[in-house]
Amino acid sequence: MIWLGCVPGIISLEKGFCNYDDKDGKVTAKRVILATGINDVLPNKPGFADAFGRGVFWCPWCDGHNYKNRKILVYGKLASAIGSSLNLRKLTTDITIVTGGALTKEDKDDEYKIHLNAGSSNPLVTNGMLISLPTAQTSSLHKQLRLEMDGKSVKVNSNMESSVGGLYVVGRWIRAQTSGYLGT
Numbered sequence: 619m620i621w622l623g624c625v626p627g628i629i630s631l632e633k634g635f636c637n638y639d640d641k642d643g644k645v646t647a648k649r650v651i652l653a654t655g656i657n658d659v660l661p662n663k664p665g666f667a668d669a670f671g672r673g674v675f676w677c678p679w680c681d682g683h684n685y686k687n688r689k690i691l692v693y694g695k696l697a698s699a700i701g702s703s704l705n706l707r708k709l710t711t712d713i714t715i716v717t718g719g720a721l722t723k724e725d726k727d728d729e730y731k732i733h734l735n736a737g738s739s740n741p742l743v744t745n746g747m748l749i750s751l752p753t754a755q756t757s758s759l760h761k762q763l764r765l766e767m768d769g770k771s772v773k774v775n776s777n778m779e780s781s782v783g784g785l786y787v788v789g790r791w792i793r794a795q796t797s798g799y800l801g802t
């Protein structure tokens with residue numbers, strides 16, 4: 619059975635689970651695989667939401683190759699920005715670290731002028747900007763189910779089973795655990 623839509627609630631039963639949808643429908647299941655993902659929490663400052671995915675990126679392994687031997691700006695708290703810069707150093711040595719400010723992006727071909735303090739007359743010119751972002755679980759199902767956590771990630775055993783038997787968790791948070799890059 620394929621169920622499309624939001625699942626706002628899951629209840630753990632004595633045997634199995636009861637999943638609710640947002641229209642009062644429900645379905646029982648012996649096992650549940652949770653794949654609700656995590657969100658990147660963008661800085662609450664102008665410019666970032668518009669530029670994210672368009673010259674502003676967070677994953678050096680996914681997008682870094684686009685900036686081989688080019689200018690990159692790394693934006694984030696100093697310690698994580700230094701870590702990200704080290705991850706990029708085989709691709710380019712033209713790296714500038716910036717630790718704060720709003721963003722105004724002017725596109726010119728594939729070059730960006732980034733005004734970190736809106737209106738400043740000396741924009742930083744770069745080809746792309748890597749941003750170190752904190753993350754948060756997309757859904758609150760892990761809280762409802764009182765799953766044991768490891769920092770912001772759900773704790774699982776080697777079979778991806780959570781602290782609630784029969785409930786498995788897959789997806790991006792695994793990368794966070796194996797690479798440590800996302801810091802969750």
Ligand SMILES: Cc1cc2nc3c(=O)[nH]c(=O)nc-3n(C[C@H](O)[C@H](O)[C@H](O)COP(=O)(O)OP(=O)(O)OC[C@H]3O[C@@H](n4cnc5c(N)ncnc54)[C@H](O)[C@@H]3O)c2cc1C
Pocket residue numbers: 623624625626653654655656658670671675677680681756757759788789790791
């Ligand atoms: C700009 C950008 C570029 C990226 N580039 C790459 C790349 O080049 N290569 C790469 O490997 N990775 C890339 N990634 C990362 C990749 O997108 C993620 O690692 C991957 O999507 C994670 O998959 P996931 O299944 O864990 O979560 P998601 O893809 O986030 O999927 C979770 C899904 O669950 C749904 N959901 C959440 N809560 C509920 C609920 N209560 N009920 C029902 N549904 C719910 C969400 O709506 C969503 O559709 C990129 C990410 C971003 C943001």
